[in-house]
Amino acid sequence: MSRKSTKPSDQRHQEPPENTHKNIPEDPNTLEQAADELVDESTSEKVNGDENNESSIGVYGDDCMDAGDRATQDAKADDSREGLMEKLVVAHSQIDELKDGYIRAKAEMENIRRRSQNEMISARKYAIEGFAQELLSVVDSLDQATRVEMDKPNGEAAINMKENMKQGLELTLKQFDKVMEKFGVIAVEAEPGVKFNPEVHQAISVVASDEVEPEHIVNVMQKGFSLKDRLLRPAMVVIAKSSEKE
The missing domain is CATH 1.20.5 (Single alpha-helices involved in coiled-coils or other helix-helix interfaces)
Incomplete structure (x- = not known):
């Protein structure tokens, strides 16, 4: 006697669907x-x-x-x-x-x-160029004076020669003074009777004089010169003192 085997069914166990409204x-x-x-x-x-x-x-x-x-x-x-x-x-x-x-x-x-x-x-x-040119004329005059022949003249000729020589020297000196003045070199005022000025005069001696007042010039021993406002050399003079005894 044959037995029929019973196989389990292939039906899957399905769980019921989750209630989506379980929280409601x-x-x-x-x-x-x-x-x-x-x-x-x-x-x-x-x-x-x-x-x-x-x-x-x-x-x-x-x-x-x-x-x-x-x-x-x-x-x-x-x-x-x-x-x-x-x-x-x-x-x-x-x-x-x-x-x-x-x-x-x-x-x-x-x-x-x-x-x-x-x-x-x-x-x-060449500062003295112009001055030197002006002095040439004075040098020429002096040179001509030295060429004058002196033959020992006597009498009136000798007198005339001396006068001529003196006049020639005076003219040469005046010519020289003009040249000096042209360049501002002027002689200091120093003549007998002029009051002594220690700024431009230098007294070399003192003498008693009845003709000249005290502290005035009696004699000029050497001329003085100034260049414009600057003193080049004082005048050497002799001045007078009072003749009265103190």
Whole structure:
């Protein structure tokens, strides 16, 4: 007798579907409260989403504005940089001109200094050139006087020769005085009867005199001369003192 084997059935055990509404309360009041909470949550999520969108828009807007400002500032900086470069070029050009002018002025001043120095040396070396030329005429007169032959004349001829010699010497001396005065060399006033002046006179002796007042010149031993306002040599004089005994 054959036995029929019974195989277990391939039917799968299916669990009942999970009740998705297991958290829904059965109380109507509680159900209404849960609905309100769901509405509030959805509203808050919407508000938060809007705020996030606005904040994102604000951030991107600020970024856009900052980019525009930066572009404007960069443009201004470029313009300013170009202006500064132009000014720098102009300044360098002016500096070069000033340097060139300074070098030229320095060279000109050096030339002037050298010319002045040479002129001063020449002036010192030939300062008496004009004076010497004027004295040549005096030298010629004295030279002619020395050529006069003296044959030991007697009588009236000797007298005439002496007079001629004296007149010739006086004329030569006047000629010499004119040359001296022309160049500012003037004889100091020193004659008998002139009051003694220690600034231009030098007393070599003192004598008693009834004809000349005391502290006045009695005789001139040597003439004095001054060059313009400077004393070259004082006059050597003899002055008088009072004849009365003290």
